[in-house]
Amino acid sequence: MQVQLGRIVFATLAGLASIGGAAAQAAPGEDGFVAVKGSHFVRKGQPYYIAGTNLWYGxxxxxxxxxxxxxxxxxxxDRLKALGINNVRVLAVSEKTAMKSAVSPATTAAPGEYDEQLLKGLDxxxxxxGKRDMTAVLYLNNFWQWSGGMTQYLNWFTGSPAHDPNASKDYERFMAENARFYSNDKAQAAYRQVIAHIVGRVNTVTGRAYRxxxxxxxxxxxxxxxxGNSKATKAEKTVYIKWIADTxxxxxxxxxxxxxxxGSEGLAGSSQDEQLYLDAHRTPDIAYxxxxxxxxxxxWFDPKRADQTWAGMMDKSLHYLNLHIDDAKRLGKPIVLEEFGLNRDGASFAIGSGTTVRDRFYGEVFGLIQQRAAQGDPVAGWNFWAWGGAGRAANADYWWKPGNDFVGDPPQEEQGLYSVFDSDAATLKVIGAAAQRLHGLEGGKR
Known part of the structure; x- marks a missing residue:
């Protein structure tokens, strides 16, 4: 595919022109945009904390x-706003693929070919x-195959079959192969074309450019x-760090x-290499x-043996949370726990099953983040995974098929695995109380 460089250059120049006009209007964090001041988020001159969820299908x-x-x-x-949720993390683009564990339709049918209906949906x-004074994190690709993602880019430009780890069960192979995306020049050019297309888009509803x-x-x-996989090489890590900085x-x-x-998972997504995690976020162009x-x-946890595995799981989880907050302190940047979840009681997917263990887990996670935030540590908030809302599983085996409701669990997982539904009253109470406590820290300037 011939990349349309002219369009990218035009978008770049237009973006710079827009930036120049904005800079004359207001300082970062004073103009309604969320920005970093010190090691915290600010918006409209006040501290800003994320009490959010994942709404990938928004x-x-x-x-x-x-x-x-x-x-x-x-x-x-409206329901999320009433809960105190002020941020959603959203899939901005998806890639058409033959893999059964991926969502369809897709934003990008082929390089440079976009589904305008789905883009209007994002608009x-x-x-x-904007009407609700909420914000969004928009992710522009996916390491995992459930939206096509890097796997599909490699399929387009190398001709290799799109590897579906849900079918092969070989995640180590999948991760090693997917890391080739970062060094494939044609895939990177197409990816940047997508970035330019979305960043430079004018919203068809508001008439406002996304930028x-x-x-x-x-x-x-x-x-x-x-x-790469759990045995990523030094060379692969170097390529990865450079890709993050350059992109x-x-x-x-x-x-x-x-x-x-x-969009990093932290140590779990860094081959358990803390230095790699730090280096990947060191570039000044990564804000948090x-x-x-x-x-x-x-x-760490077996939901069918919750009593026996709870204590060990919580010890590891709290250590994991604290370690990453401490890493953020070392870099002097904010940090967001943007995904976390746990199974319903007994590993059930049924919407009528209990959430006692999950609610307890949420409470522990919210409690630690609140404590560290109140101490002045660089905690910027949380996004639980994920909002299922009014969506419901349609099939007896709980696997998604085209035409079914979208819920928080993407098609690579059973529908109900980690979703929080609008009928989960006890969970909603825990989330709402945590959001209220976190927003309570926004009352004064740091």
Whole structure:
């Protein structure tokens, strides 16, 4: 595919022109855009904390036709706003793939070919967030295959079959292969074309360019980018660090008003190499650190043996949280726990099953983050995974099929695995109380 360099250059120049005009209007953090001051977020001159969720499918619900459900989307946002949620983390683009464990339709049918209905869905979502004074983190790629992601880029440009680890069960192979994305020149050129297309887009609902929209909290390079598998080499780690720095710098060349984040899971996504995690976030074009917490996925917790595995899981989880907050202190940057979750009681997927263990886990996580934030540590907030809202699993085996409701669990997982539904009253009470406590820290300037 021949990359349309002219379009990218034009978008870059237009972005720089827009930036220059904005800089004359207000200082960072004073103009409605979220910015970093010291090691904390500020907005409109006041401290700003994220009490958020993951709503990866928000742009899908916003579409004017097809999979869109705009009435549901507005109800979901109203419910989240009432809970005290002020931020959502959203999949901005997806790639069409033959893999069964991926969502469909997709934003990008082929390099340079976009589904305008889904992009209008993202426009609608951003407009509705703006009405509610909420913000979004928009991620522009995915290390995992459930939205096509890096796997599909490699399929387009190397001709290699799109490897679906849900089918092969070989995640080590998958991760090693996916890391080739960072050094594939054609894939990187196409990825940057997508970045320029989204960052330079004018919202069809508001008439406002995305680069000028304060409802965007940050652009994110990808969902959970990794340098390779658990045995990533020094060379692979070097390529990964450079990719983060170069891509963040490129986004900032198009749009210097918005922050850029990596989407990293932390140590779990860094081959357990703390120095790699620090180096990946050291570049000045990455505004803040991110990390995720998945005790069951990492083998720390067995939901079918909750009593026996709880204590060990919580020890490891709290250590993991504290370690990353301490890393943020070392770099002098804010940090967001942008994914965490736990199974329903007994590892059930049924919406009527209990959430006692999950609610206890949420309480512990919220408590530690609140404590560290109140102490003045560089904690910028949290996004729980994930909002299922009014969505419901449609199939007896709980696996998603095209045409089913979107919920918090993407198609690579059972629908109900980690979703928080609007009927989970006890969980909603825990989330709402935690959001209220966190927002309580916003009352005065640091």
């Amino acid at each position: 742009g899908y619900l916003g579409a004017p036709s097809g999979v869109g459900q705009r009435a549901r989307l507005t109800r979901e946002l 609608f979502l951003m407009a509705e967030l 000028d929209d304060p409802a965007i909290l940050s652009w994110q390079l990808a969902n959970e980018p990794r340098p 963040a710098r490129y986004i900032r060349s198009l749009d210097a008003r918005h922050m850029v984040s990596s 650190l991110t990390y995720h917490l998945w005790p069951a996925n990492w083998g």
